[in-house]
Amino acid sequence: TVLTPDSAIRAAGDYKTATKNFWHPMSPSKQDPSQETLIVVSGEGNYVTDADGNRLLDGVGGLWNVNVGHNRAEVKDAIKAQLDQLAYYQSFDGVAHPRVYDLADRLVGMLAQEDAHRVLFGSNGSDAVETALKLSRQYWIAAGEPGRVRFLSLRNSYHGMHIGGTSVGGNAVYHYNHGPLLPGVELLDSPFLYRNPWNTEDPAELTDHLIRQLEERIEFLGGQTIAAFIAEPVQGAGGVIVPPEDYWPRVREVLDRHGILMISDEVVTGFGRTGNMLGSRGWGVKPDIMAFAKGISAGYIPLAATVFNRRVADAIENGPGFSNVIMHGYTYSGHPTAAAAALAVLDIVERDDLPGNAGLVGAVLQDELQALESHRYVGETRGKGLMAAIDLVADKGTRESVDPSSGIAHRIAAAAREEGVVVRPAGTKIILSPPLTLEADEAREMVRALDAALSRVD
Ligand code: PLP
Numbered sequence: 001t002v003l004t005p006d007s008a009i010r011a012a013g014d015y016k017t018a019t020k021n022f023w024h025p026m027s028p029s030k031q032d033p034s035q036e037t038l039i040v041v042s043g044e045g046n047y048v049t050d051a052d053g054n055r056l057l058d059g060v061g062g063l064w065n066v067n068v069g070h071n072r073a074e075v076k077d078a079i080k081a082q083l084d085q086l087a088y089y090q091s092f093d094g095v096a097h098p099r100v101y102d103l104a105d106r107l108v109g110m111l112a113q114e115d116a117h118r119v120l121f122g123s124n125g126s127d128a129v130e131t132a133l134k135l136s137r138q139y140w141i142a143a144g145e146p147g148r149v150r151f152l153s154l155r156n157s158y159h160g161m162h163i164g165g166t167s168v169g170g171n172a173v174y175h176y177n178h179g180p181l182l183p184g185v186e187l188l189d190s191p192f193l194y195r196n197p198w199n200t201e202d203p204a205e206l207t208d209h210l211i212r213q214l215e216e217r218i219e220f221l222g223g224q225t226i227a228a229f230i231a232e233p234v235q236g237a238g239g240v241i242v243p244p245e246d247y248w249p250r251v252r253e254v255l256d257r258h259g260i261l262m263i264s265d266e267v268v269t270g271f272g273r274t275g276n277m278l279g280s281r282g283w284g285v286k287p288d289i290m291a292f293a294k295g296i297s298a299g300y301i302p303l304a305a306t307v308f309n310r311r312v313a314d315a316i317e318n319g320p321g322f323s324n325v326i327m328h329g330y331t332y333s334g335h336p337t338a339a340a341a342a343l344a345v346l347d348i349v350e351r352d353d354l355p356g357n358a359g360l361v362g363a364v365l366q367d368e369l370q371a372l373e374s375h376r377y378v379g380e381t382r383g384k385g386l387m388a389a390i391d392l393v394a395d396k397g398t399r400e401s402v403d404p405s406s407g408i409a410h411r412i413a414a415a416a417r418e419e420g421v422v423v424r425p426a427g428t429k430i431i432l433s434p435p436l437t438l439e440a441d442e443a444r445e446m447v448r449a450l451d452a453a454l455s456r457v458d
Contacts, residue, residue: 056420097334
């Protein structure tokens with residue numbers, strides 16, 4: 001049966017009430033029956049349509065990933081052409097297909113400033129992070145310092161859900177049900193001006209504290225035991241935490257002094273979201289290893305890439321004995337159809353300067369959002385480019401968060417949806433990560449809807 005859009009919408013409406021065998025990820029295993037599920041049926045540009053036929057502005061961009069907008073003909077055509085030729089083939093030892101080489105070349109070219117040299121593919125951000133962590137240990141075996149096995153990471157960080165990424169993740173809710181986790185992970189404080197252990201509101205002073213903490217921890221553990229420092233250039237899922245200007249350059253300087261690798265988790269920030277092609281580039285630092293997913297294929301087909309700079313790649317390629325073998329990879333480490341989608345997406349990102357648009361429209365969004373701080377529950381709005389958070393507090397003086405079980409974030413998101421905008425409730429925050437094709441008027445519309453939604457919940 002071919003469903004017309006109208007009948008597709010009617011049929012999809014049934015899913016709101018039908019028995020479901022589906023466990024929603026990141027959700028209670030038993031869904032609250034009073035909480036209505038948003039059934040998304042179709043997407044076009046910066047909008048999606050739900051099962052009732054409502055057209056909604058997509059303030060979440062799928063899940064920080066539909067960066068080029070929905071239903072782009074160029075991307076669909078590239079996928080179809082590849083499917084007609086070869087949907088899938090592997091790329092293990094001695095086998096490959098053209099698109100995977102094309103995409104690796106394209107990435108190394110785009111990341112020449114970072115001295116990018118080699119690429120290993122996967123399917124999602126968790127793969128990209130796991131590859132980065134494992135290969136950073138391999139680097140040290142190849143480089144003759146096998147004792148470097150520890151990882152440094154940050155509180156409030158999110159690095160995906162594989163066991164390595166879970167272990168370096170800095171939010172305890174992801175640890176409770178899945179221990180024991182990887183040993184040798186050291187959490188440091190997050191560059192979070194709004195809430196930090198020193199209660200400082202001065203960015204330069206915050207960096208001083210954090211750098212001192214980093215130095216002390218390295219001294220205590222011994223730099224010769226630490227493989228890598230992993231972090232997001234702007235922490236995303238942890239609440240869109242934008243570090244002080246001098247944070248990243250100073251971290252990089254300390255890491256260099258101790259030879260520690262820097263892994264930049266660019267899963268959210270890669271390919272434009274912060275207003276720069278890379279999050280780390282925006283802070284003027286060059287990582288040794290970069291983890292990409294989400295925006296690389298903009299959600300059209302799952303894909304991840306972990307990119308290694310020349311230092312890491314050369315050491316592994318020239319490592320002694322078994323240390324130069326990449327004994328790591330996935331069935332989908334180089335999926336031809338995903339690679340074709342990514343090539344088409346990256347064409348759009350570069351041709352339409354989506355990082356530039358994210359910077360310009362992001363500035364409008366961040367500016368307008370600040371007006372929401374007059375609402376009862378809004379402690380702070382913050383962000384960079386087209387990633388933003390509304391931090392919901394019970395008490396503006398103490399900055400104590402709202403009770404996550406109060407459902408306030410969900411109520412605000414539901415009210416925003418009635419105003420025509422999808423936003424993401426995440427515990428005690430509302431998260432915004434729209435397509436990078438967003439226009440300034442649409443940014444204003446998002447804020448207007450949130451203003452109305454917050455007024456209702458106030
Ligand atoms: N790293 C970061 C910074 C992320 O935000 C995410 C997902 O949101 C991941 C890794 C994991 O990506 P995925 O959910 O595709 O496995």
